[in-house]
Amino acid sequence: MTNQTAVAVTGIGCRAPGARDHRELFDNLCRGVSTVSEIDPQRWDPADFYSPDISIPNKTVSKWCGQIDEPYGFDDSFFRLSPKTAKLMDPQQRLLLEETWHCVEDSGTPLRALQQARTLVFVGVAARDHLQQGSEPGTTVEAYTTFGGSDYMLANRISHAFGLRGQSMAIDAACASSAVAIHLGIRALLDGDADFVLAGGVLLNLHPWKYISYSKARMLSPSGLCRTFDKDADGFVPGDGVGMVMLRRLDDAVRDGDHVYGLLMGSAVNHNGAGRTITAPSVAAQRDVITAALDRAGFDQATVGYVEAHGTGTPLGDPIEVEALHRVMSGVPREDGGCWIGSVKPNIGHLEAAAGVAGLVKVLMMMAHRRIPPSVHLSTVNPLIKVDDGVLRLAREATAWEPVGDQPLRAGVSSFGGGGVNAHLCVEEHRPAADTGADPLAGTPSRSCSPRPPPGRWNCCWTAGGRARPATAGSAAGSPTSAPPWPPAASNSRCEPAALCPPWTTLSHC
Numbered sequence: 001m002t003n004q005t006a007v008a009v010t011g012i013g014c015r016a017p018g019a020r021d022h023r024e025l026f027d028n029l030c031r032g033v034s035t036v037s038e039i040d041p042q043r044w045d046p047a048d049f050y051s052p053d054i055s056i057p058n059k060t061v062s063k064w065c066g067q068i069d070e071p072y073g074f075d076d077s078f079f080r081l082s083p084k085t086a087k088l089m090d091p092q093q094r095l096l097l098e099e100t101w102h103c104v105e106d107s108g109t110p111l112r113a114l115q116q117a118r119t120l121v122f123v124g125v126a127a128r129d130h131l132q133q134g135s136e137p138g139t140t141v142e143a144y145t146t147f148g149g150s151d152y153m154l155a156n157r158i159s160h161a162f163g164l165r166g167q168s169m170a171i172d173a174a175c176a177s178s179a180v181a182i183h184l185g186i187r188a189l190l191d192g193d194a195d196f197v198l199a200g201g202v203l204l205n206l207h208p209w210k211y212i213s214y215s216k217a218r219m220l221s222p223s224g225l226c227r228t229f230d231k232d233a234d235g236f237v238p239g240d241g242v243g244m245v246m247l248r249r250l251d252d253a254v255r256d257g258d259h260v261y262g263l264l265m266g267s268a269v270n271h272n273g274a275g276r277t278i279t280a281p282s283v284a285a286q287r288d289v290i291t292a293a294l295d296r297a298g299f300d301q302a303t304v305g306y307v308e309a310h311g312t313g314t315p316l317g318d319p320i321e322v323e324a325l326h327r328v329m330s331g332v333p334r335e336d337g338g339c340w341i342g343s344v345k346p347n348i349g350h351l352e353a354a355a356g357v358a359g360l361v362k363v364l365m366m367m368a369h370r371r372i373p374p375s376v377h378l379s380t381v382n383p384l385i386k387v388d389d390g391v392l393r394l395a396r397e398a399t400a401w402e403p404v405g406d407q408p409l410r411a412g413v414s415s416f417g418g419g420g421v422n423a424h425l426c427v428e429e430h431r432p433a434a435d436t437g438a439d440p441l442a443g444t445p446s447r448s449c450s451p452r453p454p455p456g457r458w459n460c461c462w463t464a465g466g467r468a469r470p471a472t473a474g475s476a477a478g479s480p481t482s483a484p485p486w487p488p489a490a491s492n493s494r495c496e497p498a499a500l501c502p503p504w505t506t507l508s509h510c
Contacts, residue, residue, distance in 0.1 A: 011107025066239030066349030124177025124201030179356025239349020266297025311343025
């Protein structure tokens with residue numbers, strides 16, 4: 001693969017249960033932390049909707065969820081929104097605005113560069129809890145009610161808020177949604193239709209209706225644990241989450257000196273076609289989509305050291321997924337004892353529309369730290385699953401991740417939707433031409449004010465008493481006429497690269 005056929009991930013914005021960003025998420029994973037808990041009664045009251053008896057109408061057998069903190073919190077003034085408009089917006093829109101901004105921050109790309117280029121926005125969606133709440137008896141319908149809850153707004157709101165004029169689409173492929181969004185972003189970049197892509201997904205669990213329906217379908221775990229690959233796997237636990245990644249062609253990222261988390265070398269999407277039921281997974285279709293992605297990436301399967309499985313912890317889905325993966329990975333000699341497989345879902349729940357981007361973020365952080373987190377809630381492997389046979393293996397404990405031979409680290413990320421859509425991403429470690437052995441995360445802009453950013457590239461704005469201002473009023477971003485004192489004197493100070501501060505900024509957003 002050449003720089004012209006590889007796509008770089010240059011920024012990440014992420015919130016997950018128990019984690020405010022991707023670094024906290026990976027720390028939790030490495031410590032084997034599960035952040036699933038009983039649903040907050042402020043969302044819906046388990047006393048009204050939970051019962052362990054699946055036969056009782058309008059009751060759910062699950063009352064557990066991986067929940068993010070303060071799902072309704074939002075700084076409307078930062079995004080130039082009125083309090084009334086913000087209140088009527090789906091909280092998923094609000095989370096996407098915040099994490100897209102954090103993704104832009106993290107990338108170090110000036111907002112003006114995104115506005116002046118072809119910047120596309122693709123967002124994976126699946127949950128409509130806000131609309132469910134808005135249609136309940138006694139709710140007043142207002143002019144903005146439909147706009148605040150429509151799927152298309154999840155992407156369009158980002159483009160509008162940040163002044164981006166490229167394609168802007170919400171994509172619903174159920175649990176494969178964010179992986180499909182990333183796939184579309186990759187294709188747009190390689191086909192020459194985009195200069196930047198912001199892609200990802202979001203999901204919040206705010207209403208019991210989905211829980212009740214999924215319970216009747218016997219999809220949810222009545223024990224409250226996602227036991228991926230375990231013999232006692234009894235379903236998944238839903239989870240909240242939002243993740244956005246910035247994508248660029250690698251040659252453009254290298255030219256501009258961007259930090260690169262990793263490379264997307266290939267991807268593929270397909271559908272199961274006709275089957276026993278529309279929700280039943282297919283060994284053949286999963287095998288084919290993984291094979292297609294590997295072929296597009298130019299990966300020999302023997303060089304793929306890890307696959308982030310869809311791994312929902314269902315008795316049907318896990319064995320089918322592992323069988324498909326086994327068929328892809330077998331038949332070639334390996335030097336490493338087998339390809340590791342794992343899943344983030346036992347730690348944070350199944351993020352559905354955001355599951356694919358959550359898996360990608362996990363893999364990128366694994367590559368940065370060269371470490372594979374342990375599998376949680378795994379006691380005895382399901383006897384229907386073929387592992388530890390030289391083809392596939394489970395990381396029961398945290399382990400170092402070593403490359404195969406002299407190859408860079410390589411991984412796959414699988415994401416399969418309940419309607420039959422399958423997606424797979426092929427990821428490779430980025431090895432700069434002049435690898436100095438420096439900290440792979442050292443290039444990411446910090447949200448704290450120390451150490452000071454490099455002179456000439458960053459011009460900071462800082463807060464004092466909760467207000468933000470540019471470091472050098474009237475000067476061009478990145479070209480300060482005079483340097484501000486460093487660090488800022490106020491004890492509650494935060495900094496932002498001024499090149500990233502939107503023109504309407506009046507409050508800090510660190």
